Structures are given as structure tokens and as C-alpha cells.
Amino acid sequence: MLTFRCPVCGVDAEETELSPGGEAHLKRYGPGSSDEDFSGYLFQRENPRGVHFERWRHAYGCGKWFHAARCTQTLEVFGTYPAQTTEPPQEILDTITKKRPGWTWRELGAK
Numbered sequence: 001m002l003t004f005r006c007p008v009c010g011v012d013a014e015e016t017e018l019s020p021g022g023e024a025h026l027k028r029y030g031p032g033s034s035d036e037d038f039s040g041y042l043f044q045r046e047n048p049r050g051v052h053f054e055r056w057r058h059a060y061g062c063g064k065w066f067h068a069a070r071c072t073q074t075l076e077v078f079g080t081y082p083a084q085t086t087e088p089p090q091e092i093l094d095t096i097t098k099k100r101p102g103w104t105w106r107e108l109g110a111k
């Protein structure tokens with residue numbers, strides 16, 4: 001079972017207390033963008049086997065959204081951080097790189 005530490009209230013929350021919100025750090029496209037960019041924003045997601053950045057809501061706790069970095073294959077959690085950040089904090093990227101040598105941050109959402 002997944003367990004995340006909510007960065008808002010500090011509680012270790014089990015998966016059943018949380019609601020998934022999909023991929024984090026999507027680049028949003030709106031009016032004036034190309035059909036291809038808008039279609040990509042609506043429908044295309046990374047869905048990796050490995051390191052992934054996601055949005056979660058502490059639904060049965062403080063109710064706030066946050067971001068989490070985890071491995072979709074092993075369910076290992078690399079860290080959580082506030083939803084207001086536009087990209088993962090350097091300490092989380094360093095943690096992932098230490099545990100997954102050769103892994104590099106890429107610009108998610110730049111499709």
C-alpha cells in the first residue's frame with residue numbers, strides 16, 4: 001500500500017485516505033494555442049514504468065492537494081512537496097538520482 005507524508009499537515013496518509021489527481025507539472029494550453037498543443041494537454045500523459053510525478057489530494061485528512069514523486073513499478077516514494085511548486089524540488093531530484101543512477105529530470109508536459 002502506498003503511504004505518503006502530506007506536506008501540508010505532516011500526517012503519514014495511507015492510499016485509502018488519498019485521492020489521485022493524475023500527472024503533475026502539466027503544461028497548460030488554453031485559448032489561442034494550437035489544436036495539437038491543446039489536444040496534448042487534454043489527452044497525452046507520461047504513464048511511465050518507473051519514476052513519476054503525480055498530484056494527490058489528502059481527501060480524508062486536511063483536504064489539500066500536493067505533489068508526490070514515486071516509482072510506479074516498485075511503489076517506492078521519493079518524496080512529497082506542495083502543489084504550488086512548478087517543478088520538483090532539487091532535494092527530491094537528488095534523492096531519485098541517488099537511488100536510480102542515470103535517471104535525469106526531463107521537462108514533463110513539454111509535448
Ligand SMILES: [Zn+2]
Pocket residue numbers: 006007008009010011058061062063064
Ligand atoms: Zn494533509
